[in-house]
Amino acid sequence: MRPNDVSLQSLIGTDTAAGPAFVFDGTPVTRAEFSSKVEQTAAWLAAQDIDKGDVVAVWLVNRVEWVALLFAAARLGAVIAAVNTRYRAAEVAHLLRLSGAKLLVVEAAFRSIDFAAILADVDKAHVPALRKLAVVGADAIPAHWPSVAFDAFTADSPPAPPPQDDVDLPVLLYTTSGTTRGPKLVAHSQRTLATHAAAVAKALALSPRRHSLLALLPFCGTFGMTGLLAFLAAGATIHVLDAFEAAPALNILGTQKITHSFGSDEMFRRILALTDAPRPFPHAEMFGFAAFQPGWRELAAEAEARGMSLFGLYGSSEVQALFSIGRAGDAFTDRIEGGGWPMSPDARVRIRDTETGASAAPGVSGEIEISAPSRFLGYFNNPDATREAITADGFFRTGDIGRLRGDGAFVYETRAGDAMRLGGFLVAPGEIEDELKSCDGVADAQVVAVDLKGQARCAAFVIAAGEPPREETLIARLRERLAGYKIPARIYVVEAFPVTDSANGVKIQRARLRAIAMERIASE
Incomplete structure (x- = not known):
């Protein structure tokens, strides 16, 4: 397979796209406009001395600049470290230190979040690699570091350097829970991201003319990013919330005839609570959900009765979200369980008995182990943790407990260890x-x-x-x-x-x- 076939850029050029690539706050962004934005962003990053292998931390809500930064970094061979907007000083400092980010792209302000105040509580000595802040929505914010405006694009800006073609280098770092002070960084390449996006689009039989996505989840996590990339690969339109709110979500679901969305059980619970209509979403086809709260089975039953079919799914930062999902042909009780059917035909799931180490038979619970094209490259700058997470034959030890169903699907049961959701x-x-x-x-x-x-x-x-x-x-x-x-x-x-x-x-x-x-x- 040629590198261009598994690059992020390959996801943009879908000939069959029927509408805009994105709609942000009611504003459509065509694929041509997005491609131009990526070119501008790549040129701007190069002007900030961002080169191959450099890390750029992105601390933004869901906006077109976030996605453009990822695609522009891929063009330059740079790496994006995704920062959760809910992080505070200790978490931001840990991520910046661990990633070695040279540049931080940050919001000027969003709702009640005071980004400048949070950065003021970050000890500059603890993040020695950070050189500069790029601020979206303002020329600068008070901080220990020099600030520039991110959107300072001009007509006479120099063009972006020639594209890099190494699709197997790290391009995106997600955070994942660790057992010590802070999370580890999960590294993905263009190949792992683009291959999985194409697999999801194919497995869900997405049509650019029939389907659309409401993106409820933050791009800083694999749950939000994977859905976005999959629908981009399919040529379908993606309607984006900058941050989740039930009322705007309800409005977009109804007025834009949304067919797909992915989120938590609590998100869908809050959306349903805002409407008394017996079947408020006549265009809904698949709403994938992760169950984090008690009562999720009752929620799924209520949603089903009101025409919102919920599908249990499974994923992680290491194998990406939407790794698997229930199918429409499954019995309701099976379809809503976490786990389901792997999106990629090349993915393999096995269960390991946690006491004996032997492979477990269908129906027997044990640790879920996964081999798939969507598997991460490793933990960034942490070879020891990577070796511990990968078996000798290349399976990722998920740390999750589940069982095989015997029909090609599996069931996620609980998280091993002490991690909390x-x-x-x-x-x-x-x-x-x-x-x-x-x-x-x-x-x-x-x-x-x-x-x-x-x-x-x-x-x-x-x-x-x-x-x-x-x-x-x-x-x-x-x-x-x-x-x-x-x-x-x-x-x-x-x-x-x-x-x-x-x-x-x-x-x-x-x-x-x-x-x-x-x-x-x-x-x-």
Whole structure:
């Protein structure tokens, strides 16, 4: 296969495209306009001394500039590090340090997010590679680094350098949960992204004249980016929300005759709650959902009765979102389960018994292992973690528990280990624990997931160092440093953590901590 066939650029030139590539806030962007934007952006990046192998961090909401930056970076052989707009100082600093980003493209402002204030809390010494900020929507923002306006394109700007043709170099870095202070960076190439986008478009039989996508999810994550690239590959129009809100989503779903959308169960729950119409989405064909909240089966049944067919799916940063999905021919109870049928005919899924290490038979639960063209290159600048994640024969150890169905599909059951799903994102307790341990008056900390009035939240237990800290003080400090969905709903001061002695040492009983937290919350 020629490099151009698996480049990001190959996704733009669909001859059968029937309408604009994107619609951002009601404004259409044709494929020709987007291609021109990519050329301009590549020239601008080159003028900022961005070259092959350089990393550009992108801290933007869903806008055309985000996508243009990714395609322009691919043209230059540069790398985009995706920054979640919900991140705060500690998380942004970690990502910038880990990626070695030379340039940060950032919003001037968005709703209540004060990007300048967050950057002011980032120690410049901790991110030595960062040279400059490029601000979208303003000439500059107050920060430790020089700022330029991102949209400073002029008619006499020099043209972009000749395109790079190495489609197997890293081009996009997603964050994924780690077991220590911060997440790892998952590296994907043009080949892994474009090949998977084409596979999704083919598996879903997407038609540019019949189908359209409502993009609900942020481009900074694989869940949002994969859907966008797949519909771009299909030549179908993509309607984009800059950030999810139920009311605008409901309006676009109805007025634009949207056929497909992908999101969390909570997103679709909020959309349905805004309308009393018995069947409000007559054009809906496939709404893929990830189940993060209790009651998702009841939601799926209600949605089905109202003409919104929900399809369970599976994915991760390492194998990309929409790796698999349920099929229309599946029984309802099977179709809504996480997992489903792999999009790529070249993908392989197997289950490994977590105790014996043997391959598990259909119906037997174990760790899900995946080999697929969509598999990541590795963890960026982290060869040790990459070796641990990949088997000798090239399968990715997902850390997820599931089972084979026996008909070619599989079922995702739960996440192995202690990672928590908060706000739709996978979060390692260590991220929050380390921030708590950096607070005055905290000697040690443990964080566990809890169910608080039907919402996935976390609770923390801390051991005091001297005078016990006040819960309000700790929460205020965490709000300065972490995204809101990572803030514990409760923080309890304890004298010691429950532990178990084993041959491998003393282990903290997280299950017991979770039970204690739920008991205390119930008593409140």
